[in-house]
Amino acid sequence: MGDSVHDLPIVDLGASSLEEQGAQLCKAFRQVGLAYVKNHGIPEEEIEEAFSWSRKFFDLPQSEKDKAPHPPEGWYHRGYSRVGLEKVSQNVFDADSLAQHRKVPDQKESFDLGSDGPAAAMRNIWPPAATLPGFRDACMRFFDACGALGERLLAAVAVGLGLPPEFFAERHARRDHQLRLLHYPPFAASLQARGLAEGVGAHSDFGTVTLLFQDDVGGLEVEDRSGGGGGFKAVPRVEGAVVVNVGDMLMRWTNDELRSPIHRVRTPAEEAGEEGTGVRMTRRRYSMPFFVGADPGTVVDCAPTCHGPERPKRYDPVTVEEYCAMRMNALY
Numbered sequence: 522m523g524d525s526v527h528d529l530p531i532v533d534l535g536a537s538s539l540e541e542q543g544a545q546l547c548k549a550f551r552q553v554g555l556a557y558v559k560n561h562g563i564p565e566e567e568i569e570e571a572f573s574w575s576r577k578f579f580d581l582p583q584s585e586k587d588k589a590p591h592p593p594e595g596w597y598h599r600g601y602s603r604v605g606l607e608k609v610s611q612n613v614f615d616a617d618s619l620a621q622h623r624k625v626p627d628q629k630e631s632f633d634l635g636s637d638g639p640a641a642a643m644r645n646i647w648p649p650a651a652t653l654p655g656f657r658d659a660c661m662r663f664f665d666a667c668g669a670l671g672e673r674l675l676a677a678v679a680v681g682l683g684l685p686p687e688f689f690a691e692r693h694a695r696r697d698h699q700l701r702l703l704h705y706p707p708f709a710a711s712l713q714a715r716g717l718a719e720g721v722g723a724h725s726d727f728g729t730v731t732l733l734f735q736d737d738v739g740g741l742e743v744e745d746r747s748g749g750g751g752g753f754k755a756v757p758r759v760e761g762a763v764v765v766n767v768g769d770m771l772m773r774w775t776n777d778e779l780r781s782p783i784h785r786v787r788t789p790a791e792e793a794g795e796e797g798t799g800v801r802m803t804r805r806r807y808s809m810p811f812f813v814g815a816d817p818g819t820v821v822d823c824a825p826t827c828h829g830p831e832r833p834k835r836y837d838p839v840t841v842e843e844y845c846a847m848r849m850n851a852l853y
């Protein structure tokens with residue numbers, strides 16, 4: 522591996538100083554909004570274990586999964602969502618446009634969780650312990666491992682921006698992150714080809730940064746900023762590396778210096794049609810995004826090193842809570 526793979530930058534957290542990591546991450550985030558991060562400190566076995574719990578959960582009968590229902594309120598991002606319940610959207614907020622947009626359903630089911638303590642911003646919604654013993658502990662172990670990596674990355678990004686290393690840590694003290702287990706069940710590939718269904722519609726993430734673990738199936742695509750724009754390029758899994766992308770909050774903190782990339786999931790089709798029906802289906806896919814989130818009351822205003830007389834602030838200050846509620850309420 523050099524310092525790029527599939528034309529996308531790789532940042533190595535292994536042997537370099539925080540300054541070097543910060544410089545590399547910020548360079549990647551300025552150019553593409555995304556990087557493959559290797560030597561990230563989460564052992565491959567832990568990631569595999571998390572995937573295997575995710576598969577066990579989604580393999581449960583529908584009636585068991587429905588015992589941990591995601592509440593109807595979009596902002597309450599905890600628990601299980603059936604296929605078709607959530608439709609990721611980008612800047613579509615009025616009821617008519619949302620109804621139109623939902624006609625292309627996202628072909629995924631998800632389980633969302635956050636910090637599990639009594640002080641957590643939202644209570645987690647778990648299936649009954651007897652349904653899947655060990656699931657809760659396994660999810661929380663992985664949540665903590667991802668949180669620790671998120672904190673390392675935030676320190677590096679702060680240094681890369683010329684800010685004190687604790688700039689973001691101070692604003693993420695509550696660990697109000699979100700881990701999402703995602704399953705993309707097979708559906709008729711022709712629906713996707715005809716624009717009638719897709720894995721996840723094009724969107725940006727609205728936290729600070731996102732860590733993304735995915736299986737070998739592929740299908741994740743990120744906006745191609747080279748050329749005229751409008752195109753997407755593939756972001757396949759790279760052994761030993763996690764994808765890290767900028768979220769809207771970091772974009773606002775940095776006055777667009779680090780922009781959150783538009784991305785989507787188009788699940789690849791199987792080579793051959795189904796036995797019996799001949800219908801070509803998409804391949805079953807699993808992924809686990811971890812959204813690093815700032816404390817809800819934090820006012821996100823342009824960081825001191827990201828504006829000046831020649832570089833006016835592009836965004837009004839907004840609290841994390843306000844911004845996320847606005848984006849999330851458009852999802853359900």
Ligand SMILES: O=C(O)CCC(=O)C(=O)O
Pocket residue numbers: 701703721726733735741784785786808809810
């Ligand atoms: O499944 C993936 O690879 C990406 C999912 C995603 O972009 C999201 O949940 O925000």
Ligand SMILES: [Fe+2]
Pocket residue numbers: 724725726784810
């Ligand atoms: Fe995303």
